[in-house]
Amino acid sequence: MRTRRDFIERVAAYGGSATAVLTALDLLEPASASAPLALEGSGRGTRVIILGAGVAGLCSAYELGKAGYDCTVLEARERPGGRVWTVRTGTRHVESDGSAQTAAFPEGAYFNPGPARVPQHHVTMDYYREFGVPIEQFANVNLNAYYFSSQGSAELQRVRMREAKYAIAGYTAELLAKAVSQSALDTPLTREDKEKLLDFLAANGGLNKAYAYVNDGAAGFSELPAAGNQAGTPADPLDLMSLIRGGFGAYFQNEREFNQQPVMFQPVGGIDALPYAFARRLRERVRYGCAVTEIRKTPGGVRVAYTGIRGRSESIEGAYCICTIPLPVLRTIPADFSPNVRASMNRVAYMDSAKIALAFKRRFWEEDDRIMSGISRTDQTIAQIWYPSYGFFGRSGGVLTGAYATGAAARTIGDLAPRDRSELALRQGAAIHPQYGDEFLSAFSVAWQKTPHNMGAWVAWTPETRKNDYPVLSEPDGAIYLAGEHMSYINAWQAGALESARDVVRRLHARVRAA
Numbered sequence: 001m002r003t004r005r006d007f008i009e010r011v012a013a014y015g016g017s018a019t020a021v022l023t024a025l026d027l028l029e030p031a032s033a034s035a036p037l038a039l040e041g042s043g044r045g046t047r048v049i050i051l052g053a054g055v056a057g058l059c060s061a062y063e064l065g066k067a068g069y070d071c072t073v074l075e076a077r078e079r080p081g082g083r084v085w086t087v088r089t090g091t092r093h094v095e096s097d098g099s100a101q102t103a104a105f106p107e108g109a110y111f112n113p114g115p116a117r118v119p120q121h122h123v124t125m126d127y128y129r130e131f132g133v134p135i136e137q138f139a140n141v142n143l144n145a146y147y148f149s150s151q152g153s154a155e156l157q158r159v160r161m162r163e164a165k166y167a168i169a170g171y172t173a174e175l176l177a178k179a180v181s182q183s184a185l186d187t188p189l190t191r192e193d194k195e196k197l198l199d200f201l202a203a204n205g206g207l208n209k210a211y212a213y214v215n216d217g218a219a220g221f222s223e224l225p226a227a228g229n230q231a232g233t234p235a236d237p238l239d240l241m242s243l244i245r246g247g248f249g250a251y252f253q254n255e256r257e258f259n260q261q262p263v264m265f266q267p268v269g270g271i272d273a274l275p276y277a278f279a280r281r282l283r284e285r286v287r288y289g290c291a292v293t294e295i296r297k298t299p300g301g302v303r304v305a306y307t308g309i310r311g312r313s314e315s316i317e318g319a320y321c322i323c324t325i326p327l328p329v330l331r332t333i334p335a336d337f338s339p340n341v342r343a344s345m346n347r348v349a350y351m352d353s354a355k356i357a358l359a360f361k362r363r364f365w366e367e368d369d370r371i372m373s374g375i376s377r378t379d380q381t382i383a384q385i386w387y388p389s390y391g392f393f394g395r396s397g398g399v400l401t402g403a404y405a406t407g408a409a410a411r412t413i414g415d416l417a418p419r420d421r422s423e424l425a426l427r428q429g430a431a432i433h434p435q436y437g438d439e440f441l442s443a444f445s446v447a448w449q450k451t452p453h454n455m456g457a458w459v460a461w462t463p464e465t466r467k468n469d470y471p472v473l474s475e476p477d478g479a480i481y482l483a484g485e486h487m488s489y490i491n492a493w494q495a496g497a498l499e500s501a502r503d504v505v506r507r508l509h510a511r512v513r514a515a
């Protein structure tokens, strides 16, 4: 039981506003995953060396800088952002096997090979607001996009998402309705409960009076409603067994994930808007083209050696180090990590992932297929086709993400030369969009497991490594703290990197103040 005094104290603790009253009563859900970052006191005079200018490193430098810390960020690339990267015409990419590509896109088109969508509840949104980064909606789910199953029957390979989605929902409701009517369910339902449940199933599944699935139009029309005598004809429902055998149901998992639910957002003009917003504020605190070659513990903290201007070896010292270098790269750098930290680092696995951008002369997906943004899915190696959520009806064509694969499919793509990746994406994608052949302009692909300074897409914790190794890597090793998406429970998201940075900043600051 909550006492009056307890309640008043809680309201006071939250600042006494109407929001505070609701929060104290537990009537509001948490607005964000972690508390606001308000560092009390100054870190003036404390030098922190930050390794990596991805969003974790940039956020660490930015937040510590607010509290007066003296931060230097070393970045191997010539740009900020790390995986938070936008490819535009002229962007060059060289993978670890030496294969080189240069992007050539239609005017105004871009491609985000890494992160490309942001859920509303992520801390990423707070930084967009803080920096005034313009954002727009990103369509993750478009029921007018396609599912394509290569295992499907000849008649049932390419379907609109709404056809598969509502047929599966309808047949499931139909089966359940049958079970309820026949009292086949071992539940204590009264007659009234049963009627209510049947009503609910009928409404939700689009069932007729006999509780059979019929397409009421939700699954699409064979003739669209218009004027005159054109009332519209709902398409015949897809056949349940064909849907099941074609594996169409398997594609629905993604959109039911907490982090993938509509609506989602993207910065206008490219996902790199956030790293550039950080970088503009940090200015010369970020040193580009500086690849870390050694990380050493010293009596006073840390010394980091790096390859600086014209390949010259340089070094820098600090009281603390925040290291955001992805583990597949970090474990190859000579460093004074404790044996247990090194052992944990070596056990953690990373995911492989690849995307292939395809530039086209014409926005045929919009003109011919009426697919305005969203994602088509398929069981082929390319896995997904993403239609741009910007530049609608653009006259100079556009860029699709013609493949977005993870795991084994990403390895298949990654092992190919860029030209063969493009050929694969065109061949498989043409089964969904026969227009591919006529409209193709150019391709640009990124396999993260072969991308220097990453050598992996994102961390892949297993129950064992999360239990045994995550806690080890979460503790500072002397003056060295690890940060990045891998050091969070929001893996493969910018929010994981940002939350991890904020967590390390909080802990480092508490330690400095206690010292």
Ligand code: PHE
Residues within 6 Å of the ligand: 117, 257, 259, 491, 492, 493
């Ligand atoms: N965040 C990435 C994406 O949205 C990777 C990811 C995919 C993470 C699916 C979770 C689920 O594509």
